[in-house]
Amino acid sequence: MTHIHIHIPAREGRAFAVAAGQSFRVIDAEGAQVADLFAFVADTTGEWLSAEHTRVALGRLFPRVGEGWCTNLRRPILTFIADDSPGVHDMLCAACSPSRYALLGVRGHHASCEENLRGAMTDLGRRDVVVPQPVNLFENNPILPDGALGIEPAPTRPGDSVTLRAELDVIVVVTACPQDITALCGGVPSSIDIELLTT
Numbered sequence: 001m002t003h004i005h006i007h008i009p010a011r012e013g014r015a016f017a018v019a020a021g022q023s024f025r026v027i028d029a030e031g032a033q034v035a036d037l038f039a040f041v042a043d044t045t046g047e048w049l050s051a052e053h054t055r056v057a058l059g060r061l062f063p064r065v066g067e068g069w070c071t072n073l074r075r076p077i078l079t080f081i082a083d084d085s086p087g088v089h090d091m092l093c094a095a096c097s098p099s100r101y102a103l104l105g106v107r108g109h110h111a112s113c114e115e116n117l118r119g120a121m122t123d124l125g126r127r128d129v130v131v132p133q134p135v136n137l138f139e140n141n142p143i144l145p146d147g148a149l150g151i152e153p154a155p156t157r158p159g160d161s162v163t164l165r166a167e168l169d170v171i172v173v174v175t176a177c178p179q180d181i182t183a184l185c186g187g188v189p190s191s192i193d194i195e196l197l198t199t
């Protein structure tokens with residue numbers, strides 16, 4: 001088995017193709033870093049990994065190792081096959097975006113996962129891409145007893161990872177979340193590494 005390595009610098013995103021049956025690892029290289037993950041079916045513009053459909057399919061609010069994730073057409077798209085992290089991931093929250101940072105009081109431009117997604121897909125010639133709600137690996141948004149949604153730092157240590165297997169030919173986009181206004185990434189956004197496992 002060989003590995004293709006993709007380095008995603010802090011605050012940036014990357015797109016890569018994954019064939020059906022192929023697996024990839026998402027590695028939190030430096031710890032306490034959220035990785036927003038999107039996946040689009042390769043041969044269409046109308047089907048993608050859907051967190052809201054996956055919540056219904058699994059009957060759960062947060063992803064768990066061993067379970068499959070589905071598209072907006074409810075077809076299996078990714079399977080969560082290994083979790084070498086504290087096991088805390090989010091499946092509830094929209095990607096950060098320019099409007100999110102404006103509401104947080106940022107003046108001027110601030111990098112965002114939404115812009116990272118658009119840029120990565122534009123580089124592949126896919127314009128006007130929808131921005132699905134991502135699965136936010138390593139993101140710690142606990143539901144509090146009164147129903148409130150918490151925002152806590154990612155509990156990951158350097159080198160923690162998750163491994164996913166594609167069930168369809170997909171374009172995956174991973175963004176190293178640039179969030180440095182809330183506690184989400186421990187206040188200091190850092191890099192993410194991808195290992196594409198080829199047999």
Ligand SMILES: [Zn+2]
Nearest residue numbers: 096113177178
């Ligand atoms: Zn983000």
